[in-house]
Amino acid sequence: MRAGRSTVIFEKPPAIVASSSTVGKKEGEGPLREDFDYVLSDDTYGEESWEKAESKLQKETVKRLLEKTGMVDREVNYILAGDLLNQCAGANYAMRNFDVPFLGLYGACSTMAESMMIGAMLIGGGVAENAICVTSSHFCSAEKQYRYPLEYGGQRSPTTQWTVTGSGAVLLTNGKGIARIRSVTTGKVIDMGTNDANNMGAAMAPAACDTLLSIFEETKTGPKDYDLILTGDLGVIGSDILRDLMNRKGYDIYENHNDCGMLIFDIKQQDVHSGGSGCGCCGSVFAGHIIKLITEKKINKMILIATGALMNPLAIFQGETIPAIAHGLVIERED
């Protein structure tokens, strides 16, 4: 079942049974607009603060997931969730609405992959029958917390990414589903000395490379075995770096690599510089767009590899560099 140092290949691969996605107004104007379940008309979501709006994103996304599946919360073994807010307040406040054992995670923008990975390991090991995995991010709460208040109107540097307002949730079970998680590969913390918090793609690309190499080596596969190698939110700059790093290691992923942060926005028309980011980027793109492509048989086998930049603003002010991580899953359509 364990393969190499980082990978678990499942004898009974857990199934992805259903998904639910919610995005903000801007994301709803992007190229994937038709693939999301719910698009906000107003990013406050009727709440008094951006933080409360973000928490509501997770709550409502989970509620819609339960509605889709016809389940009630008491039938769910675990919810695994996290987000970017200090002390993961988005997830914590959302989860008081559900009568479900809760596992709080923090993996920055890798959290969607982390939650699905741990959920899959609990189900694959027979410890759980099902689990809901969910994450969120909100442009306004993230700008305020990580950079400047919106009212300040600071100019964004060309390498920045645009935090997605959105949430994605999936239900994993030990039964049948849309797709199966064949294997999971857990990342190590990689810090190559990047210290520009406005260029997180560059900080995260080496972590994505490290985990992708582990996946290929430990599952004995290569880029041609996959219809899609999808990173979470490296954006344009980070994706370029990853492709080149992989090329140097002897793997050509130029053709079948794509990135959630590049898919969710029309990069030039929507003025998002290097592309989308945030836990909700990978979350909503996977739960909305990708699950649709799998259902339509346009993807048979893919790698989902979400990256996270693990710094906080204070660490950067104190002169620290940016540690990063990437977690990967091999996902295959169920016939």
Next chain:
Amino acid sequence: MRAGRSTVIFEKPPAIVASSSTVGKKEGEGPLREDFDYVLSDDTYGEESWEKAESKLQKETVKRLLEKTGMVDREVNYILAGDLLNQCAGANYAMRNFDVPFLGLYGACSTMAESMMIGAMLIGGGVAENAICVTSSHFCSAEKQYRYPLEYGGQRSPTTQWTVTGSGAVLLTNGKGIARIRSVTTGKVIDMGTNDANNMGAAMAPAACDTLLSIFEETKTGPKDYDLILTGDLGVIGSDILRDLMNRKGYDIYENHNDCGMLIFDIKQQDVHSGGSGCGCCGSVFAGHIIKLITEKKINKMILIATGALMNPLAIFQGETIPAIAHGLVIERED
């Protein structure tokens, strides 16, 4: 293997093989001083900031754990870690020093129990052979982030707890050890409407009660089956509330309940008001004091139940109440 809604009883219970603990100067002057592996003479730990000192606490505690066991990092399947700093920076920066797949967690002061619980589930389900579980907290970084800068010299309210400067780590494996984790019980997010961030014991006690009831019901045991029921850091006030709540539910835990936050300090002499708190409280007391008592055969069977208050300061400023969680483990000495 699953029992009730929240508990997993292991057919092959994972073993706690070794532990390592580090505490600050004040903690090293408390009643448990002899039980910790390493006591700092200066809480800066030779670093330029409290945050860097906290991160070093985790790094050095894991290093000493590896030294004790004779293992090198590449032999470890997973490190599960978290802390109280924004974006869990204590754990994230520490883990870049180890070549080990990393799972980042956030459960506030419940993180030590959460990490051991997930680690045990991965090992119990056959997905991992071993895992290191580690947490930390630091009085100075916590005061600065959650309350006031130390220089401000704010008066502490009588119900406050004193964040422990410390770190605890344990190595879990599928082999033999000092003790075995018989079962794990995952908490739900409980919010009873408390909104006083200076009285976190009161906010967390109902979550501890909920999880403790689940443990008793789902493992078909009662208080008398345990030598010790040890909560993480309810402190004096929260412990009183928990004992009374349990009494109302028909369980008398007055005799065998204790709390890490009450054990680590001489409550009156050391001027810590309601007692110790922080991820490092449960972490260091369990990894130091409790593991020693188990080794000395003074504890045969116990419950470890660590609680976390899941708010952040901004949420409290925005008028929110405090959601809380508690995760519990049944631990039995190995003959």
